[in-house]
Amino acid sequence: DNGSYSWTIPDSYDEGSDYTVRISSLSDAGVYDDSDSSFTLTSVPQPTITVTSPNGGEDWELGSTQDITWASSDVSGNVKIELYHNGSAYQIIEGSTDNGGSYSWTIPSSYDEADNYKIRISSVSDATVYDESDANFELSPAPTITVTSPNGGEGWELGSTHDITWTSGNITGNVKIELYQGGIAYQTIEGSTDDDG
Secondary structure, three states: OOOOOOOOOOOOOOEEEEEEEEEOOOOOOOOOOOOOOEEEOOOOOOEEEEEEOOOOOEEEEOEEEEEEEEEEEOOOOOOEEEEEEEEEEEEEEEEEEOOOOOOEEEOOOOOOOEEEEEEEEEEOOOOOOOEEEEEEOOEOOEEEEEEEOOOOOOOOOOOOOOOOOEEEEEOOOEEEEEOOOOOEEEEEEEEEEEEOO
């Protein structure tokens, strides 16, 4: 009773659209459940779509470009790609695109940062043929650093001491401080220092 059983369906079974499965306890036959509605057994290959990326656990930065990928079988025509947030449709990424297995997506920076997104890919010609990410993935803000001083117009005397200041967001670890002259690296001021501003 582990919640899963891999079943190879015999070719000899009759085709039909009125099949259900019943699972019951061997120790108490009164404990059972049936499929909520009928399913079909057919000799005709059934179209399938399988989302392969993002499929759960990814952390994609807002504003970045990522490849959405999928595999499909017996799906004719184009596919629709949607972003789901917290179980609800959030945005149509592409209403109809080639079923080529990959789509390059530039994630809008305006989307909400959260860790409960999924991708759903469906057949344009048959919306009942679809798949979505197996688990949630995250959209997070891109790391940023903003120099606040010196930020232009200062006149700092050689030999004097001044504070170099900055703000940062979503940075992990230390930062490096360099001096540039005419757009070219001139000197490393500090190879590694705390990101404390």
